[in-house]
Amino acid sequence: MPTVSRICTLLMVTCALISPVFSQTTQASPTKNTVTPQKNTSAVKKNNTPKKRVKNTTQNLQSNTDSQNEIYAPSYSERADVMAQVPEMAQRLHLNADWVKSVIGQAKQLDQVKRFILPAPAGVAKNWNLYRGRFIDPIRIEGGVRFWEANQADIEKAERVYGVPAEIIVAIVGVESLYGKQMGNFRTIDALATLTFDFPTSHPRAPERQAFFKQELENLLVLSHHNQADPLQVKGSYAGAIGMPQFMPSSISKYAVDFDGDQKIDLQNSTSDVIGSVGNYFKSFGWVKGMPTHFPVKINPETANMPALLAADILPSFTPESFQEKGALLELNSPASSHTGKLALIELQNGPNPASYVAGTDNFYVITRYNWSSYYAMAVIELGQAIVNKRNAQ
Numbered sequence: 185m186p187t188v189s190r191i192c193t194l195l196m197v198t199c200a201l202i203s204p205v206f207s208q209t210t211q212a213s214p215t216k217n218t219v220t221p222q223k224n225t226s227a228v229k230k231n232n233t234p235k236k237r238v239k240n241t242t243q244n245l246q247s248n249t250d251s252q253n254e255i256y257a258p259s260y261s262e263r264a265d266v267m268a269q270v271p272e273m274a275q276r277l278h279l280n281a282d283w284v285k286s287v288i289g290q291a292k293q294l295d296q297v298k299r300f301i302l303p304a305p306a307g308v309a310k311n312w313n314l315y316r317g318r319f320i321d322p323i324r325i326e327g328g329v330r331f332w333e334a335n336q337a338d339i340e341k342a343e344r345v346y347g348v349p350a351e352i353i354v355a356i357v358g359v360e361s362l363y364g365k366q367m368g369n370f371r372t373i374d375a376l377a378t379l380t381f382d383f384p385t386s387h388p389r390a391p392e393r394q395a396f397f398k399q400e401l402e403n404l405l406v407l408s409h410h411n412q413a414d415p416l417q418v419k420g421s422y423a424g425a426i427g428m429p430q431f432m433p434s435s436i437s438k439y440a441v442d443f444d445g446d447q448k449i450d451l452q453n454s455t456s457d458v459i460g461s462v463g464n465y466f467k468s469f470g471w472v473k474g475m476p477t478h479f480p481v482k483i484n485p486e487t488a489n490m491p492a493l494l495a496a497d498i499l500p501s502f503t504p505e506s507f508q509e510k511g512a513l514l515e516l517n518s519p520a521s522s523h524t525g526k527l528a529l530i531e532l533q534n535g536p537n538p539a540s541y542v543a544g545t546d547n548f549y550v551i552t553r554y555n556w557s558s559y560y561a562m563a564v565i566e567l568g569q570a571i572v573n574k575r576n577a578q
């Protein structure tokens with residue numbers, strides 16, 4: 185597992201030649217012990233609500249117009265309050281103040297970014313079946329089969345090195361960017377500067393989120409400086425995620441790897457680096473080789489001890505015995521009955537219809553470290569299985 189300094193050393197060699205190719209990992213999330221069980225607190229698409237996904241899709245559709253909008257967007261060089269913050273920021277990050285001033289000054293405030301970052305309106309019912317349908321579709325399944333075939337050696341290597349199943353790695357790339365076809369068209373510096381200096385105050389967690397994006401902006405600056413790369417050239421999602429796996433700047437520093445050995449990390453163009461980086465991300469968050477992500481569970485919400493079962497949310501907290509004592513029943517004589525780890529009752533709401541439930545393991549929880557949503561994790565798992573089934577059927 186490469187250290188940050190080694191990554192930077194690798195990047196420093198070549199990034200000046202290739203301009204910013206780093207992609208952003210998902211947000212570095214706290215360790216398991218410090219994570220509150222609320223889903224969706226992170227940067228990129230970290231939501232359980234299908235509604236938000238609609239917004240993200242809208243973002244993708246609208247991103248073609250971003251370049252036109254950028255032309256008319258105000259530059260931060262015109263904002264005295266922002267530019268006044270540069271000396272302190274540069275000093276704290278040990279960066280050249282003139283360079284930081286130049287970069288921040290050329291960043292633009294984008295109204296679209298401020299709109300997209302707002303959560304879905306209250307009262308929108310979560311609906312797993314709708315959410316699922318957006319990702320488990322023929323195009324994404326067939327794309328996964330092709331991506332797997334085209335990158336088989338790297339995928340098998342990642343399985344060996346990190347212990348993460350091929351289908352999980354492939355499905356992550358499929359869900360995040362449709363295998364590189366939808367990586368976002370916002371300039372990352374514009375997105376992160378907007379979310380740092382003009383985060384919408386109407387957001388329910390505005391101070392927390394603004395502080396997060398400020399850290400990511402600073403990570404982008406530091407990473408670019410170390411890599412001798414131009415931060416103005418990096419493009420990605422409205423929330424600052426970059427490349428096929430949609431890594432945030434802090435995550436590239438921590439988890440991205442040079443998997444093809446060309447001495448640079450390129451998460452926008454090197455599928456090998458992408459595959460290795462996704463594997464390393466999961467390994468770093470505690471992926472257990474060979475452990476299933478979840479088991480089927482039978483539960484009657486009318487009679488089971490639902491408050492107890494749902495209190496810990498997605499954090500695996502129950503032994504199989506205590507799980508079943510509370511009314512969440514596992515299949516007899518199945519892998520679930522011999523599972524030695526803890527379980528969580530994962531509730532997936534279906535709008536007005538009865539919710540779906542599965543018993544999530546520690547590996548299910550690890551997937552939610554990529555995107556803090558049980559709906560996201562389940563979509564990744566099911567897409568991966570659908571890709572496996574399609575491959576086996578050929």
Ligand SMILES: [Ca+2]
Pocket residue numbers: 441442443444445446447448449450454457
């Ligand atoms: Ca590489």
